Amino acid sequence: MARVWIYQANRILSEGEVNYINTKLVDFLADWNAHGAALTATAEVRYQLFVILTVDESKTPPSGCSIDKSVYIMKAIEEALNIQLFDRFQLAYRTVEGDLRVADRASFEALIKQGLISADTIVFNNLVADTAALATQWEVPFNRSWHQQVFG
Structure with a gap:
């Protein structure tokens, strides 16, 4: 079982925006680690609306710093695409x-x-x-x- 974070956009994303997010997340996951140990993680954009990150905690649990890094990349995506990913309402x-x-x-x-x-x-x-x-x-x-x- 893996830990999950779901970020929902405030609108349906275009195909180009989904491709942009996927590219950014592939690059991010390649370097995502916790205290120098690589995280076994996945990312996907589902339904052109949700960005879903998962980390297999049984292999390497995420640290506070690694979670902060994921928030940072999501905020950068928000800014680049002029979307909201942190508005829970x-x-x-x-x-x-x-x-x-x-x-x-x-x-x-x-x-x-x-x-x-x-x-x-x-x-x-x-x-x-x-x-x-x-x-x-x-x-x-x-x-x-x-x-x-x-x-x-």
């Missing part, structure tokens, strides 16, 4: 048709009141901490998410 969900959408907190609340986000609407729990949770608890119905507790 940009909420992602799937429409009934399956399209991905992003809404800020106020808009998300309005969508709930309008019935456009219901108990069955798929939302993204970007707080998952490991690959097991990513596989089972990341894309979940609204009524089984932390969103229900905050907005329900």
